Amino acid sequence: MDLESTLLLLAAGLLAGAMNAAAGGGSFVSIPAMVFVGLPSVAANVSSTVALLPGTLASAWAWRRDYRSLQGISLVTLLAISLVGGLGGALLLLATTQRLFDGLLPWLLLTGTLAFTFGRPLGAALRKKVQIGQGTVITAQVLLSVYAGYFGGGVGIMMMAVWGLLGDLDIKAMSALRTLLVSAANLVAVACFAIAGPVFWPETLVMLVAAIAGGYLGALLASRMPASVLRGFVILFGTAMTVLFFWRAYG
Template sequence: MDAFPLLIAAGLLAGAMNAAAGGGSFVSIPAMVFVGLPSVAANASSTVALLPGTLASAWAWRRDFRALEGTSPRVMAAISLAGGLVGATLLLTTPERAFDALLPWLLLTGTLAFAFGRQLGTALRRRVRIGPGTVLAAQVILSIYAGYFGGGVGIMMMAVWSLLGEADIKAMSAARTLLVSAANAVAALCFALAGPMRWPETAALAAGAVVGGYVGAVVARRIPGPWLRGFVILFGAAMTFVFFRRAWG
């Protein structure tokens, strides 16, 4: 099968998933690997290809952004930018064989975070109350993860933030979108300037993702949220299984 129709189709699905529920990287990175890109190049190219849709979502949420309890928006943004840069640098210095072995575990982490992150945050909130300092420290780690791989990172952020107290879900969604976008934007810039990019494949994936992002936003209004999340979780689990088989084979 020709690579470019597959990548355009993968971009459509990834963009729609990101717009509707998240988890688009569970599609875009495997698609890049399946058409022959090395895993580090696939990850970097996927981040750049999905960035326009991510930035569009951040722009749409901009009016709902508020400071999380006890934290400074500027500090959170600075941490996200710096963390994205560190994560991108770590990816570019990771040997290809090491990342091949690590990728299935990253997919597993992202899938589990997507499946259980909200429930974990709710359960912990009944027992734990943390302060802004701990949230900032966690944001450092999560932002580095976002720049390095990023699957499920938005859910992870919201799970951590929920431990501050009864935060407004709309405010957390806006903060998640904006801060993940900040980390991804810095990582994408780093990859575009210094990374092992494959631009034709990136352009094909990006073209599909732009259209998919619009379609996903429309479709998401008509499909129940649990169905969308269930699809993302099942797809992430399937890709995790495939890549574990690939790594062990």
């Protein structure tokens, strides 16, 4: 790994960690950075997930006093779903061929960007017209946990949009629960990747250290900058990466 690649990974880790701490969407930075330094796309996704895990676990710990059950669904049940779903998504990723994932990556980035952009307003609009029950929420949580283990971009916003249809948790409680369940899905995925996945450890460790520092800086930034500005930055960056990877795959 040359100096240029190291500097790029350090910068990407700082930015991804800060984005995750402040508004989410760090994988829109970390995965492209891993690809740009030469990692195959599946390995880039795997290595990015490993690199960003400590930051998400730290956030989950910071939110520990705000966890709540969801519409009568216990935390234990939600955690179990997230762990099993995250494992399923990780195994599905490891079974995906490099060629197939190269074609899927732009669409995954697009899905994550759209979820981040429209998830909250869509959830608010649907909540006025639709009420869904526990069975639907559990089914959705299974699918979202699989997505988190497979790719994960925008999954936190997707979760909050689905939970918003129930209307029984405030934004603080939803943010805390989102952090916990995304961390659980990522934790079991990382354990799977560490055993069987194509983790590029030198690149991963460089980004991991930077992401921890970025997470701390992002928390400070979030306390001083309007949320709308942070969300706008993530949306613009996610859109740019989506366009770039569509061009890379199909241009």
